[in-house]
Amino acid sequence: MNLSPFIIAFVGMIGLLGIGFYGLMVCRNLIKIVIALQILVKAALLGLMAAGNLNGQINLSQSMALTVIVADTIVAVMGIALGVQIRRRVGTLDVRELSRLKG
Amino acid sequence: MAITSLIVVTLIFALQAILAKQLITSALWLAGMSAMCSVLFFLFGAQLVAVIELSVGAGLVTVLFVFAISVAGDDALDATPVPPRLLSVGLAALFILLLGWFILPTSGTSPVSAIINPPLAKVLWQERGLDLIVQVVLIFSGVLGLLGLLAEVKPPLDATMAGEVGALRQRDLHTLESQISNSQETGK
Numbered sequence: 001m002n003l004s005p006f007i008i009a010f011v012g013m014i015g016l017l018g019i020g021f022y023g024l025m026v027c028r029n030l031i032k033i034v035i036a037l038q039i040l041v042k043a044a045l046l047g048l049m050a051a052g053n054l055n056g057q058i059n060l061s062q063s064m065a066l067t068v069i070v071a072d073t074i075v076a077v078m079g080i081a082l083g084v085q086i087r088r089r090v091g092t093l094d095v096r097e098l099s100r101l102k103g
Numbered sequence: 104m105a106i107t108s109l110i111v112v113t114l115i116f117a118l119q120a121i122l123a124k125q126l127i128t129s130a131l132w133l134a135g136m137s138a139m140c141s142v143l144f145f146l147f148g149a150q151l152v153a154v155i156e157l158s159v160g161a162g163l164v165t166v167l168f169v170f171a172i173s174v175a176g177d178d179a180l181d182a183t184p185v186p187p188r189l190l191s192v193g194l195a196a197l198f199i200l201l202l203g204w205f206i207l208p209t210s211g212t213s214p215v216s217a218i219i220n221p222p223l224a225k226v227l228w229q230e231r232g233l234d235l236i237v238q239v240v241l242i243f244s245g246v247l248g249l250l251g252l253l254a255e256v257k258p259p260l261d262a263t264m265a266g267e268v269g270a271l272r273q274r275d276l277h278t279l280e281s282q283i284s285n286s287q288e289t290g291k
Binding site: 003005007009014016017020023025034039046049053059061064066067069073081082083084087093 | 106107110113114117118120121126129130133136137140143144146147148149151152155156159160163164167168170171172174175176186188191192194195196198199202203206207220221222223226227230231234237238241242244245248249252253
């Protein structure tokens with residue numbers, strides 16, 4: 001069975017999305033949740049690049065991927081800063097403990 | 104063959120990033136996954152994105168993760184997830200199957216070469232100029248948000264310090280009043 005590189009890339013993208021989705025469900029540490037989000041964004045980028053190459057418009061995909069990378073980095077930075085502040089004030093990074101906070 | 108092995112390595116790295124016990128190990132697996140992704144982007148002909156992904160995704164974000172983990176500490180949380188682990192695996196598998204069913208083409212795919220592919224500079228600066236403005240706004244808002252989040256909050260004056268400041272003000276007020284009354288008496 002000879003699969004084209006695009007099919008393989010799409011399979012890899014679906015696998016990465018599944019792993020990121022599983023990480024979002026399983027992880028309780030705030031920083032690890034940001035890592036799971038990073039994996040999801042990498043999957044989206046991989047799909048974008050494969051689709052751009054398949055359509056013959058790789059430059060359009062690149063310009064879109066640049067925006068995705070910038071937004072992804074901002075999300076990671078904000079998530080990390082939130083995690084550091086929550087750790088300083090609450091003393092834990094466990095999202096289950098955070099959801100129990102009242103007031 | 105190269106793409107297949109790279110995809111397999113990327114998937115293994117991503118799984119290790121989720122399953123690793125320590126946060127620092129997880130961040131390093133994520134950096135490896137980003138590096139593998141950038142090689143894949145390069146093989147797909149996206150050289151610019153490959154370079155940016157390698158420098159930003161595998162470099163800057165990893166440095167930020169390591170910094171945050173060293174500041175916040177590597178918490179060892181107990182491994183029991185909020186939903187049961189079996190349910191999570193089942194849901195993720197269902198998600199993968201549904202997504203594969205919807206987006207994977209049933210017939211063979213081949214690259215389309217008839218579409219005109221304009222140069223990157225034209226696409227980036229002319230056709231997608233609005234994206235660049237959005238990126239600049241995103242970067243500024245991110246920096247401002249980061250400054251706001253990481254700013255040290257000044258604690259409110261505690262009761263003893265507030266009392267001391269009040270006593271000092273009262274003393275100054277009394278001194279001023281006595282000076283005024285003295286000047287009025289000498290004037291008479």
